[in-house]
Amino acid sequence: MVKSERILNEFLELVQVDSVSGKERDMADLLKRKLSEIGLEVSEDNAGREVGSDTGNIIGKLPGKSGAPVLLLSAHMDTVEPGSGVKPLIDGELVRSSGDTVLGADDKAGIAAILEVLRLVREQNIEHGGLEVVFTIWEEGGLFGSKNLDYSQLAATAGFVLDSDGPPGTIVTRAPWQDHIGATITGRSAHAGINPEQGINAIMVASQAIAGMKVGRIDEETTSNIGIISGGKATNIVPDSVTIQGEARSLVHAKLTAQTSHMCETLQKAAGKFGAKAKIVVDRQYDGFRLDEQSLPVRLASSAAKNLGLTASLKNTGGGSDANSYNSKGIPAVVLGIGMSKVHTTEEFISLADLSGNARYLLEIVRATQALP
Missing domain, CATH: 3.40.630.10 (Zn peptidases)
Structure with a gap:
C-alpha cells in the first residue's frame, strides 16, 4: 500500500x-x-x-x-x-x-x-x-x-x-534521565610573571577537579562528560574565573543522583583545597x-x-x-x-x-x- x-x-x-x-x-x-x-x-x-x-x-x-x-x-x-x-x-x-x-x-x-x-x-x-x-x-x-x-x-x-x-x-x-552541570570556579588574578603566587589559578583548580572526576562510561547504565571549559584573559594573567559545563545520564535515577553528586563534590573539594570558590548549578534536562x-x-x-x-x-x-x-x-x-x-x-x-x-x-x-x- x-x-x-x-x-x-x-x-x-x-x-x-x-x-x-x-x-x-x-x-x-x-x-x-x-x-x-x-x-x-x-x-x-x-x-x-x-x-x-x-x-x-x-x-x-x-x-x-x-x-x-x-x-x-x-x-x-x-x-x-x-x-x-x-x-x-x-x-x-x-x-x-x-x-x-x-x-x-x-x-x-x-x-x-x-x-x-x-x-x-x-x-x-x-x-x-x-x-x-x-x-x-x-x-x-x-x-x-x-x-x-x-x-x-x-x-x-x-x-x-x-x-x-x-x-x-x-x-x-x-x-535515561539527564542532568546538566554548570560550574563557575572563582580564584584570584595576579601577574603571571611578577607575582603569580598571589593569585589563585581558576583553570588549574578546574583541571584538578576534572582529573579527579569519574567521567565517560561509568557503568552499563550511566555516563558523564565534561564538554565545555571556558576561561582566562591573557597568558600573563593568572585566571580568576573559569566556567565548566558537563552532564550526567543514567537509566537508573539513583545512579544519576550519585554521579551528579560526585561531580559536584569533586568540584567543591578542589576549590576548597586551593582557596577558590565554586558556584554550581544543576538542571534536570529530562526524566x-x-x-x-x-x-x-x-x-x-x-x-x-x-x-x-x-x-x-x-x-x-x-x-x-x-x-x-x-x-x-x-x-x-x-x-x-x-x-x-x-x-x-x-x-x-x-x-x-x-x-x-x-x-x-x-x-x-x-x-x-x-x-x-
Missing part, C-alpha cells in the same frame, strides 16, 4: 527546506499546509515564544470512527548544523547528503513516514481510533519543543516517536522512562512487527528524545528505529528501503489497534 516513489519525493522535498534548531518557520508552514490538505485539523502552539524559535509546535488531529485508542505520531522538525542548503543525492539504494551538510533524515525521514501513513489512512479508509500528530521544534540539544508543548490539546493514550537509528522493528523502551512489554505502545509495535515479518527488537538508549517528555506528561511513548545512519555528520544517509519500510511499519501499528481485545 505504501507508495515508495511518493515518500521518496516527499523526503527529498523536506530535506531541502532549511530548518535548523530555532529556525523552523518554513518547515512548519509547509507541514501545516500538507496536513491541512490531507484533511487534518491543524494548529500551532506557543512553544516558540517560550524557547526563542520562530515557530511553535505543529499539532494535527484526525478523528477516528472506531473505539480503538487514540495514537500520537511524532517527529521533530529541526536539524543540527550544518543543516542549511542541503542537497540530497541518490546513490544506488541510498540517499546521502552532498557532503557539505547533514542530510536531515534525523528527523525528516520520520516526518515523511507520518505524512505517508496519514495519506494512506485517508485514501484507503483505514479504521482507527484517532490520530494526533505532533511535529516539534528544537528537539536537538534540549527537547525544548516537547517540553513546552500544549498538552491540553492531546488525548492520545499511546505514542510513537520516529527518531532512532536501527531498522524498522527497533523499539526503544527505555531512556527517563521505562516501558514493559505489556504497555500499550510496546504491544502495538511488537504486534505490527510480527504481522510484517519483522524482528521486534526492544532496546535501551543513552540518548534523550521527545518520548522522554511525552512519558513524563503521562503519554506512554516508545521511539521507533527509522534506519537513519551517521546522523549529526555530513556522511548521514538512509536507504530507500527504510524510507518505505518506516511508513509500512507505522501503518501496521495503526492497523494493529483494531485487533486489540
